Amino acid sequence: GCPASAPGCPIMSSHPVVSAGEASLGRHLARRLVQVGVSDVFAVPGDFNLTLLDHLVDEPGLRLIGCCNELNAGYAADGYARARGVGACAVTFTVGGLSVLNAIAGAYSENLPVICIAGGPNSNDYGTNRILHHTAVV
Numbered sequence: 001g002c003p004a005s006a007p008g009c010p011i012m013s014s015h016p017v018v019s020a021g022e023a024s025l026g027r028h029l030a031r032r033l034v035q036v037g038v039s040d041v042f043a044v045p046g047d048f049n050l051t052l053l054d055h056l057v058d059e060p061g062l063r064l065i066g067c068c069n070e071l072n073a074g075y076a077a078d079g080y081a082r083a084r085g086v087g088a089c090a091v092t093f094t095v096g097g098l099s100v101l102n103a104i105a106g107a108y109s110e111n112l113p114v115i116c117i118a119g120g121p122n123s124n125d126y127g128t129n130r131i132l133h134h135t136a137v138v
Helices: 025-035 050-056 070-084 097-101 100-109
Strands: 039-042 064-065 087-091 115-120
Touching: 025 050, 039 070, 050 064, 064 097, 070 087, 070 097, 070 100, 070 115, 087 097, 087 100, 097 100, 100 115
Parallel strands: 039 064, 039 087, 087 115
Antiparallel strands: none
C-alpha cells in the first residue's frame, strides 16, 4: 500500500503517532483492521489470544463480537465480508485454529477477504521444557 503520509492515501490514520514504548503488534493489528474497513471482529477468547483481544476492545471504531465456537466465528466473518467487503475473526492456538479452517477455506474458495488471526504461545517457549497447552507429556 501507499505510505499513510502520502496525499490521497486511503489508509491515512486519524490516530496520533504511537511512541515506541506504546507500540505493540496487537495495537497495530487493531488499527489496521479499522483502516481496511473492519468494524466488527468475531472472536472466541482463549488463553493465547487474550492480550490481542484487549487491544481489539480498546481500539475506537472496532467492536469485538464473542462467538460460541471458532467455526461460527469464521462463518460470521465470511458473511460479514459478503455484506461489508472484508471480515475478520480471532481464535486461539491449535484447536481454535483447526476449528476455523473450514470457514476460512470456504471464504478463500469464494475469493472473500477474510482476515483470521490465530494466537499462539510465545516463540521463546518452543524448545524449552515448559508445559504448553495441547502438548503431551510422555
